[in-house]
Amino acid sequence: MLQLFKTIFLVDLFQGLWVTLRNQNPKYIVTEQYPAERPKVAERYRGAPRLNINPENNETLCIGCNLCALACPENLIVVGTARDKQTNKKVLTTFTYDTSRCMFCGLCEDACPVDALELTQDFEIASYTREGAIWDRQLLEEGPKPTQYQF
């Protein structure tokens, strides 16, 4: 009898509709209005790579040990070093990082002994060309400059 009542009056369907209606409450809006509202990614987010510089004397922290290049599964890091004639120390000359092949696994930043290479919270790293995805030392030190939209 109860089952018949439920069948005739579409109780199961209205039950589901009520769930949908309950969720119409503006309190439950979860959509992010990107790019008007930029999401705040977590502190440990593994995004665009950065080569840190010493803020005091603007010199790179990288010691050119090549450990990141060895740790990388995709072999996308190329570290160029040269021997300084006066001090006989190894100094960094070039550093290229191919973001088009990077899978942001974070093995390179784990390997870095001086915290020079880091994956940052920048996530807008698209480029119009394939060459633009290969980052040189200058871009790695300055960081990407994503377009800021005005709304």
Added chain:
Amino acid sequence: MAQTFLDSTELVLNMGPQHPSTHGVLRVIVKLDGEKVTGTECVIGYLHRGVEKIAENRTWVQFAPYVDRMDYVAAVSNGLGYCLAVEKLQNAEAPPRAQVVRVILTELNRIASHLLWLGTHALDIGAITPLFYTMREREGVLTIYEKYCGARLTTHAFRIGGLQYELYEGFEADVKTFCDGFLTKVDEYEELLSTNRMWVDRLQGVGILTAADCKEYGVTGPMIRAAGVKWDLRKAQPYSGYEKYDFEIPTRENGDTYDRYIVRMQEMRQSVRIIRQAVEDIPSGPIMAKVPKVLKPPVGEAYVSIEAPKGELGYYVVSDGSLQPYRVRVRPPSFINLQSLDRMARGSLVADLVAIIGTIDIVLGEVDR
């Protein structure tokens, strides 16, 4: 036999690889007699990347991020399976703290995977609303991942020998808030679907796979549990400290699509139960076992299988004592569960085929590898 005007001939229909309901790039060649399916044939390999071959050209540590990309919906479970296999080879064991964190993250992953399955499966059947709700709850899991290890989908959260990242401040609180809110949401999905006559009519009695069939095909996971077999590797051969937790294996009898739906809903509740027990006492201590930085496991082989959200996920690793794996073989649950498609679809209507493909819960990244 004389040909008459109303003779029926077998019709061969191609479904996929660009079909929205095949959950990726699966191609199914369907043989039809009118509306009835008389046979199906799966064509796979559209997403083949040769992951097992890649492993032979990477070091043991370097291969770990690649396993996340097989079953990208349950990346953490894949990582756990690989790490456990290499740890077995290396004779190392993750410290207790790492094991508990691993359990929490993999169970959260089970919830995320089942949520994605529920949303897309309901979408295939014709219910759009659950997709939005499940995506909203899945976001909660992904946010915890993002805060913990910095990535949302292909997490690379575990390392061989333990964990790389220490828990962030407020991890326990985040997990507890998620668990508290989540159970009411599961009730909401059940309210939307479980008694809905359209849902029940579309699913009940569709794609029946008996326990004997399941065993014959090697089908594991929620599919075999829906057929009434109490088989769960977390109970049968506990790993990573699962024996400490109190939980049940949800089973059903009929083995049809509706039962598989119910089993998966129950599994989400059980996962919450495990997470709650695990998050209560996370032991302190180190998170990384003593494994060398340059990993060279001794010559030998190891097979470890874990209960991934989709079934038994096994890793068979062979070492020749060098830096790189000699062979890594993956036993993916989706690939083996997909075999049963023909048995389930035979005799059903072509409209039910979509429901049957959905209920297997395949991820083509794992099927093709």
